[in-house]
Each structure stands twice: as structure tokens, then as C-alpha cells.
Amino acid sequence: MSNDTIWLYNGIAYPPPLMGYGLMASQYMKEGRNAKGELIIDKINRRTEKLNNVAFPVTSYEKMLEFRRAVETMAVWITYWDLYLDRPNERKFYFGDFSLEPVAWEDVGASVLKPVRFKSMRCDVTDMGVADRIPG
Numbered sequence: 001m002s003n004d005t006i007w008l009y010n011g012i013a014y015p016p017p018l019m020g021y022g023l024m025a026s027q028y029m030k031e032g033r034n035a036k037g038e039l040i041i042d043k044i045n046r047r048t049e050k051l052n053n054v055a056f057p058v059t060s061y062e063k064m065l066e067f068r069r070a071v072e073t074m075a076v077w078i079t080y081w082d083l084y085l086d087r088p089n090e091r092k093f094y095f096g097d098f099s100l101e102p103v104a105w106e107d108v109g110a111s112v113l114k115p116v117r118f119k120s121m122r123c124d125v126t127d128m129g130v131a132d133r134i135p136g
Contacts, residue, residue: 008079008090009070017054025049025084047084048127049091058118064100067121071095075128090133096124 007014025047034040058064070076074094082089099122102115 009076011077011079014056014067017056048129050127051093051125053122054125055120055122058100058121061116064118064121068098068100071098071123077133078125088134092128092130093125094128096126098123 031039031041056067075092076095077090078093079088079090081087100115101119101122102117103119104115104117105113106116108114
């Protein structure tokens with residue numbers, strides 16, 4: 001594993017994002033009021049995390065296809081440094097919105113040009129709330 005690896009997708013290293021990412025933590029709650037009208041709140045599960053608008057460099061057309069196909073599978077185990085637990089952690093995430101920025105096309109003899117180079121790939125990645133697996 002190279003020293004610039006910040007995430008593993010299903011155990012496979014992928015280049016770090018171009019520029020950070022937005023980390024958002026959410027807590028699901030069950031709430032209601034007691035007989036005195038006081039608000040009662042109970043945690044339903046652990047906090048879940050969402051990584052917003054993560055932009056990855058595209059190193060090759062093949063790498064773009066690999067990542068695009070991983071996004072289509074929806075769920076992936078991601079190993080990353082957990083800022084709450086202060087250690088590596090592995091959680092099941094799903095991919096949300098995905099976008100590409102093509103910057104070059106090639107004539108491959110088809111009726112339309114094929115995009116062959118991209119500026120970046122962007123996606124949202126959301127924690128599915130499945131129990132952690134401690135990487136080992």
C-alpha cells in the first residue's frame with residue numbers, strides 16, 4: 001500500500017481525493033413527549049457518516065471504468081481513518097450521486113466520439129449503518 005492511500009475500497013487502494021471532502025455525521029433519533037410535555041429523545045443507532053462531493057483524479061480510462069462499475073454495485077466496504085475512534089475502521093458505504101467531467105474525446109469509428117480523458121470523478125458516499133469491521 002502506498003503512503004498516499006487514504007481509503008481502501010473492498011480492500012483495493014484508490015488514489016486520494018483531489019481536494020478534501022465534506023464529512024457529515026448524522027444521528028438517527030426517536031423522539032416524543034412524556035406526560036409532562038417534555039421532549040424525550042432516544043438514539044436509534046450509532047452515528048452514520050456521509051462523505052460529500054468527493055472528487056477523485058482519473059488516472060486512466062480503465063481506472064474510470066473500474067470506479068464507475070464499483071459505483072453501480074452500490075455497496076462497498078471502505079477502510080479509512082475514523083476520526084471518532086481515532087484508528088483505522090472499515091464500514092459498509094453506498095455510492096450516491098456520481099458525475100464525470102470529460103475533457104477529451106476520440107474517434108473510434110462509432111457514430112459518436114468516445115470520451116477518453118476526464119478531469120475528475122465525483123460522488124457522494126454514505127455509511128449504511130452496518131456494524132464496523134476492524135481491519136486487520
